[in-house]
Amino acid sequence: MTSIYSSNLAPGGALDLQSLRNRLSGDIIVPGDAGYEAARRVSNLGFDRHPWTIVRALTAADVVQAVRFARLHRLPLAVRGGGHSVAGHSTADGAVVVDLSGMRAVSIDPGNHTARVQAGGRSIDLAGPAHAYGLALSTGDTATVGIGGLTLGGGIGWMVRKYGLAIDNLIEAQVVTADGRLITTNAKQHSELFWAIRGGGGNFGIITEYTFRLAPVGAVYGGAIVLPATPEVVRGYLQIAKEAPDELSTIAQVMHAPPAPFIPEERLGELVFMVMVCFTGDAEAGERAIAPFRALAEPVAEMVGEMPYPAMFNLTEAAAQPHAAEVRSFFTDDLPGDGIESIIDAVGKATSPMSMVQLRVLGGAVRHVADGETAYAHRDRDYFVAVLGLWLDPSEDGAPHRAWTQAAWDSIKQYRQGVYVNFLADEGEDRIHEAYPAATYERLAQVKAQYDPENIFQFNQNIRPAIRQV
Ligand SMILES: Cc1cc2nc3c(=O)[nH]c(=O)nc-3n(C[C@H](O)[C@H](O)[C@H](O)COP(=O)(O)OP(=O)(O)OC[C@H]3O[C@@H](n4cnc5c(N)ncnc54)[C@H](O)[C@@H]3O)c2cc1C
Structure with a gap:
């Protein structure tokens, strides 16, 4: 994409930012402004980009103005919400970024x-x-x-x-x-x-x-059970979590034991399988649902109990902080023993203590909605698997962590049956087609042709507008 980073900013010029500023309730931040360095950052510190201008929208009318401005001047337009895009799509060099972080009501x-x-x-x-x-x-x-x-x-x-x-x-x-x-x-x-x-x-x-x-939902029965990371434990987890009542959702991670208060100090850094559980129902039924995980092996640590639903987010506090990440992921129904062993082996060789492989067991209410009813296209899949190469210091050379992610991915990618668009990195056109079966993609392309025929909204897992018959 051609950079317009040094374009003419003068009032009255072709790109009259002042006239846009006058029409906004929010603000505009450009390079050189005091807040620019902070405003251009997104959650993934690996994306060190320099937008041409950041429109801090406060109202829907601000968003309208920003879109009209970008379109009129044919400027690349990126959209930023929470700023967590795995592909870095919410910022781009030389773009107008519509930043919605001031619209949180x-x-x-x-x-x-x-x-x-x-x-x-x-x-x-x-x-x-x-x-x-x-x-x-x-x-x-x-x-x-x-x-x-x-x-x-x-x-x-x-x-x-x-x-x-x-x-x-x-x-x-x-x-x-x-x-x-x-x-x-x-x-x-x-x-x-x-x-x-x-x-x-x-x-x-x-x-x-x-x-x-x-x-x-008020209280949930939730927390984490930390088990040894053995193939038998992971296999047992996948089976138990799949057959569990719908009230139980889980996210599990093969990882190095993190410095959490409930993990004994002498076990920190050990290769473990952390099963995070969230049961929506009373504590007794929750206890019955999660007991089979404990029976898989002597837990390394545990912290499970009744808690207000928002407290579930305490379990992922580290992920909520800015960090650098390289991600590869897929859906599958079939993660055989060899795949599980590859995952454990890969995490054992991780170049960063934060890197992990995450497993989520799906099913339940996801399947209560018919496949074609929404554009999300993989409702039948049992498991979601993500290789998460994570590191904290953006000045650190990310190359070894990226290479680790790629190697871990290479060792298990043959099990993939589709991909979740929200965890897709910048992986090319073929992978976007893995997120959407042909009929879904074609329907999306038709909608794109109707609502965005010029592909103004292109910083995303981009759907090409269908060519319309005239
Ligand atoms: C630490 C972490 C944890 C995650 N956990 C989960 C999880 O548990 N479940 C899950 O489903 N996903 C999860 N994800 C993936 C997440 O859903 C996607 O990365 C999502 O795109 C992030 O949204 P955002 O608004 O924070 O990101 P942004 O980077 O702000 O936006 C990402 C993209 O979404 C589009 N977009 C955002 N807001 C708008 C808008 N208002 N209008 C139009 N387009 C918009 C734009 O294309 C933008 O580039 C996680 C990601 C991370 C990094």
């Missing part, structure tokens, strides 16, 4: 069990206020991940087996389209668009607000 309707969430809101921005009414939405596992990006890809959260994906609870969204209109989309209005934004990513417009249905 949440409004709960306790009578109707719904929430309106501005699209810059993060999981924790909703979880706290909803909990005050004994309500919750299953979003993701990490407090600071944006509901904006997460929802557009599907949203696999702590209660996914009980309450489905975040998109399965989406009622409506406000969207700014490529031609600078603010429209409402739901099952009746712009229904094809509504289908597409439930799994098709940020291809179709900028969401400014979501309306979700909330579930009656």
Whole structure:
């Protein structure tokens, strides 16, 4: 992409930023401004990019203005919500970045069990206020991940087996389209668009607000059981978690024991299998559901109990902080013994103590929605597997960690049966097609042609607009 980084900023010039600034409730930050260095950073510190300007939107009208401006001047346009894009799509050199992080308002309707969430809101921005009414939405596992990006890809959260994906609870969204209109989309209005934004990513417009249905959730029975990382334990986990009641969702990680308060100091750094559990129901039933994990092997450590739902995010506090990451992932129904051994072997050779392989067991309510009902296309898959190469210091040479991620991926990629778009890095066109079967991709391309024929929204897992017959 041609850089317009040094373009003319003079008032009255072709790129009159002052006139845009005058039309905004929010602000504009450009290189040289005091806040620019902080504003250009995203959560993944590996993406060290320099946008041409950052529009800090405060209202949907600001987003409209930013889109019209970028389109008029044919400027590359990136969208930033929570800033956690695995592919670095929420920032780009020389681009106009529409930064939604100032739009985090949440409004709960306790009578109707719904929430309106501005699209810059993060999981924790909703979880706290909803909990005050004994309500919750299953979003993701990490407090600071944006509901904006997460929802557009599907949203696999702590209660996914009980309450489905975040998109399965989406009622409506406000969207700014490529031609600078603010429209409402739901099952009746712009229904094809509504289908597409439930799994098709940020291809179709900028969401400014979501309306979700909330579930009656107060306390959950949750926490972590840390087991030795042996093939038998991992195999046993996959079976038990798959056959567990839908009330139990789990996320498990082959990793080096992290410095958590509940892990004995002498076990820190040991290769372990941490099973994080979230049971939505009473403690007794929760205890029955998780007991089989404990029977797999003598736990290294454990911290499980009744807790308010938002406390689940304490388990992933480290992931919520800015860090550098290289990610490869897939869905599968079949992770045989050799695959499990490759995973354990790979983590044993990790170049960073933070790197890990994560396993999530799906099923349950994800399957209650028919395959074609949303653009999220892999509802039948049992497991999600992610190789997470993670390191903290951005000045560190990331090459060894990237090479480790690639090697770990190479050792298990033959088991892949599709990929989750939200965990896709910048891996090329073929991998985008792995996220969407041919018919889904074709339908997305038709919606793209209708709502964004010029591909204004291109910093995403990009769907090429279908060529329209005239
Ligand atoms: C630490 C970590 C934990 C994660 N955990 C989970 C998890 O538990 N479950 C899960 O499902 N996913 C998870 N993810 C993946 C996550 O859902 C995606 O990375 C998602 O894109 C992040 O959204 P964001 O708003 O934070 O990111 P951003 O980087 O701000 O946005 C990512 C992309 O989404 C699009 N986008 C964002 N907001 C809008 C908007 N309002 N309108 C239009 N397009 C928009 C844009 O294309 C943008 O480039 C995790 C990622 C990380 C890094």
